[in-house]
Amino acid sequence: MAASFENTELLKKTELKSSVNLLHRLVDGICHRPRPAYDEFSKIWSLQDWWALTDTYTDLFKEAVKNTWTKDTLFEKLQGLDDDYKSVVFDVVDSRRADIRSQLLNDSHALSQANMTDFDWKLKLVMSSDKISSVQEPDLALDMEVQTTEGRKTVSVELNKQQLSNLINSLEGANKALVQLKS
Incomplete structure (x- = not known):
């Protein structure tokens, strides 16, 4: 732009x-x-x-x-x-x-004083729910260890395929901006 x-x-x-x-x-x-x-x-x-x-x-x-x-x-x-x-x-x-x-x-x-120090992920396949008998949708459980000024805390999120794709795109964009600022 x-x-x-x-x-x-x-x-x-x-x-x-x-x-x-x-x-x-x-x-x-x-x-x-x-x-x-x-x-x-x-x-x-x-x-x-x-x-x-x-x-x-x-x-x-x-x-x-x-x-x-x-x-x-x-x-x-x-x-x-x-x-x-x-x-x-x-x-x-x-x-x-x-x-x-x-x-x-x-x-x-200064936008954020939090830094991710570690993460763990698990991939689950949801076979059904209480409303639908057959779903078969992958879900990702992501646990992130975040260091803030108050100490360490764990942030857990569960993402479907679309949400995971959005998260990856956002992180790639942030990485590109960071690389551009550092160069």
């Missing part, structure tokens, strides 16, 4: 020198430090333009680091800007790449 960065040209409303400071402060916002306040820039942009500008560049910085964009790729995404502004944006991304990457990893890690 290609992200759209339609409001990049809004940066041209400020001087080149001011844009460097603004972009670095937007990266600070990504890193959970103080972001630039609208009050400082209310004479340059309307509130809607300000939101569009900050959202666009915040998303652009995250995508550029996550997908390890080259200078040429970044310049392609910034079609509405002059080369001087494109160079400023690239310099900010390049100089703050480690900060942004570290924060993206921390944010994704």
